[in-house]
Amino acid sequence: MLAAKFIRENTEAVRQNIRHRRGDAKILDAWLEKDSAYRKVLLETEQLKAQRNLFKPQGKPTPEQLENMKSLSDFIKSNDAVLAAFEEELDEIALVFPNMLSADTPVGKDENDNPIIKTWGTPRVFEFTPKSHDELGESLQMLDFERGTKLSGSRFTVLKGWGAKMERALINFMLETHSETGYEEVWTPFIVNKESMTGTGQLPKFEEELYRCERDELYLIPTAEVPVTNLYRDEIVPTLPMKFVSYTPCFRREAGSYGKDTAGLIRQHQFNKVELVVYSKPEDSMAMLESLTQSAESILEKLELPYRRIQLCSGDVGFSSCKTYDLEVWFPSQGRYREISSCSNFWDFQARRAKIRYRNDEKQVEPIHTLNGSGLAVGRTLAAILENYQERDGHIRVPKVLQDYLKIDIIKKD
RNA sequence: GGAGAGGUCGCAUAGCUGGUCUAGUGCGCACGCCUGGAAAGUGUGUAAACCGCAAGGUUUCGAGGGUUCGAAUCCCUCCCUCUCCGCCA
Structure with missing residues (x-):
């Protein structure tokens, strides 16, 4: 606000x-x-x-x-x-006024005007036609889309065997990596009240996107940003910065995205995400955005997945954000980069709504700055691994950093 | 879910026969005195929001209603916490 x-x-x-x-x-x-x-x-x-x-x-x-x-x-x-x-x-x-954009956010219409900030890694050259992750996942019995649909409906998926294990390994790998670089791990409720949703800006404007438990007036979280940023709602925090990493499932209705990414793990109603959240002093927040984005990038680099960083232009930056970088990972079957992380500085926009303040050097109470970024979206990471690490015969090599977790180096059909 | 107790300016508490509460006190915190230095002692100060250049003003005692000229104080509804019981991973 x-x-x-x-x-x-x-x-x-x-x-x-x-x-x-x-x-x-x-x-x-x-x-x-x-x-x-x-x-x-x-x-x-x-x-x-x-x-x-x-x-x-x-x-x-x-x-x-x-x-x-x-x-x-x-x-x-x-x-x-x-x-x-x-x-x-x-x-x-x-409450429906969008946040002010940072001065260095380029003016633009839509995602086509987002400048590329950097590119890391080189997409692999396949000497065969790379398969899509959903095809690979099904044939290796890691992903079961049909039964997910039977249980709950479209955009729900069941993970099995090495799929389930890899999902769990990725969550642990991400949590551990970020813990080691100064983020404190938190485990939060996955269902929150209206005040929390309003604090981070999901309500009142984006009610359509949320799953709601009407009987109890509670909402399923669409991202860990909601519970973690609201941890200190209505408080004057004693020390800054505070950095958190949190694993949660995320629930999104994806209203209005019918027909988009219907196949595979890209767009699900329920997905796992490891999120980074930073509470910052105002004067440090832009530097924090850089370091937070690098933290997210480090996961892709350790997994050796080619990616690029783009900056969102004015027409594409989210409602609550003042400046946003997106990380996009290479998907061989689609021949393009797809979003896997979004890192934003919210300036004092959320802190003002959620009344999170601190005492500055002059002892004045003022709103803090909040930031967050995916570090990373787990389902999309798994999908990217399947596609980038596939072999001609449909086997998947396991990325080096995950081999300790999975205790194998190749996933193949029984 | 049932019974009881309670939610007051960081924490803990007083106030609850309505105006003197512009919310007292203790702890904590800040600054000073004392000290070779520290502790102890001691003095002063210490909630937030809004309007205003300022002086100053207004609001807030879990939330929302009501009674009243006037409510932290009385009444109603709701929320939450704690204790005991029931049920249950």
């Missing part, structure tokens, strides 16, 4: 920002109009209340005084009702 004061003082920048994100700036005008009306009533009401408080002398009030206080109180009551209505409306509008 943008601070009301910031919106007032930087109206044009906010308007420009909404345009760059290809949003409609009308909501800004609606907000501004309401805000100035609100402030008039606020001032008046506070003066009335100050009067009332002055009237509060010791002893019993005379009938005359009582009469005065009564009418004053009536005014205050009706004004308070007006104020409450204003506040609710203002919040409702402000």
Whole structure:
């Protein structure tokens, strides 16, 4: 959420920002109009209340005084009702304002305008036609798509045998690697309340994307970002930075993506992810984004998977983010790079919503900066390994760093 | 799920026969005195949000309603925590 004061003082920048994100700036005008009306009533009401408080002398009030206080109180009551209505409306509008973009976010329309920042590794040259991961996974009896569908529906998959073991190995490998570089491991609830979803920005705007337990007013998390960032909601944190790594399953309805990536593990309603979350001092957050992104990249490098890093342009950056890098891994069967991690600096946007603050050097309380990034999406990593490590006969070589976990170096048909 | 107790400015607590609460006290923390240095002792200060250039003002005592001229204090609803019982991985 943008601070009301910031919106007032930087109206044009906010308007420009909404345009760059290809949003409609009308909501800004609606907000501004309401805000100035609100402030008039606020001032008046506070003066009335100050009067009332002055009237509060010791002893019993005379009938005359009582009469005065009564009418004053009536005014205050009706004004308070007006104020409450204003506040609710203002919040409702402000909650759907997107975050301000970083100055170095390129202006662009969509994913085609995302610049490539770096490329690592060289896609392997196959002397045969590489198979897709779903075909490989099924033939090696690692993935069972049909039974996943039987159990739950489309976009649900069952992992078996070496598939299940590799998924587990990847989770452990990622958690251990990040633990070693200063991220504290946390294990959180996978179902959270509305306040948590609002704190990180999933609500109110993206309700459609969430699985909801109506009876209990709880939501299944779409990413570990939600529980981990909300760990310190409504708190003034004592030390910064704090860095966490967390494994969770993620649940997404994928509304509106019918027909996209219907085959394979790429787009699932339930998938595993190891997430990095950083609580940072404002002045350090951009440097933190670089190091967090490198942490995510290190996993791909240890797995020896070719990838590239792109920066999202203004039209493609997520609602809550101020600056985002995506990591994309090479998929031989598709002949292209596909997203496997997204690393974002949210600036103070989430911290303001979630009321996570710290005391700066001047002892002033101010919102912190939050960041997070996938380190990595496990299902997509498994898919990328199958495709990049396949052999002509359909066997899969096991990446070196996973051999200790799996105790084998090649996966083949029985 | 049943019975009871409780949710107060970091932590712990007082306040709960409505105005003096602009929320007291202890611990912790910060700064100072004392000390060769430290501990102890001692003094002062220490919640947040909003409006305002400032002076200052307003709000917040789990959340939301209500009674009242006025509520941390009374009433209602809800949420959560703890103890005991029941059930259960």
